[in-house]
């Protein structure tokens with residue numbers, strides 16, 4: 642089944658787990674560092690710039706933001722990790738919310754783990770991958786901001802990333818640019834095919 646991603650609407654902000662919507666359908670979770678482009682990717686996938694707020698100042702999202710996609714799945718936009726300038730107690734609060742989110746039994750069907758193609762993956766990225774592997778939570782690695790590289794550079798960069806992150810199956814890797822709308826159709830198709838084969 643093909644999900645109609647253009648039929649995406651913002652539904653709610655959850656500052657605590659009990660504010661999440663009823664767990665009545667598969668959830669696709671966007672995770673990754675603060676400022677990596679999670680909100681921009683939701684907007685790009687849905688082809689609607691006004692859906693998720695793109696922040697000029699990093700580290701702003703302290704909540705799980707929920708989007709209804711085609712009355713079929715949810716997108717859950719998680720708080721970004723690793724924003725060093727946030728006060729310690731705020732950082733701990735983000736981390737606690739993310740931990741609770743992953744362990745509270747929500748129907749997490751797929752995680753889109755965003756990693757900035759330009760940067761060396763952070764220790765948080767590496768821990769997130771180990772965590773997902775250990776918990777057997779399916780995930781795609783989505784390399785963001787690929788407009789920053791030429792096509793030839795991108796191929797080299799992707800193979801370096803695969804080594805750095807010890808990824809054996811390149812089939813779970815996607816290279817996208819929300820800004821230049823690159824790689825979006827592949828990602829949409831892969832999400833649909835994974836959830837509704």
Ligand SMILES: Nc1nc2c(ncn2[C@@H]2O[C@H](COP(=O)(O)OP(=O)(O)O)[C@@H](O)[C@H]2O)c(=O)[nH]1
Pocket residue numbers: 674675676677678679680681682694695696697699700721785786787788789817818819820821
């Ligand atoms: N060059 C480039 N910049 C992007 C892209 N996606 C997001 N950004 C920029 O990265 C910053 C953070 O984006 P945002 O979506 O708010 O990241 P979030 O914190 O992960 O939700 C904003 O300034 C965006 O304009 C992209 O594909 N290419």
Ligand SMILES: [Mg+2]
Pocket residue numbers: 679680681694695696702718
């Ligand atoms: Mg955001």
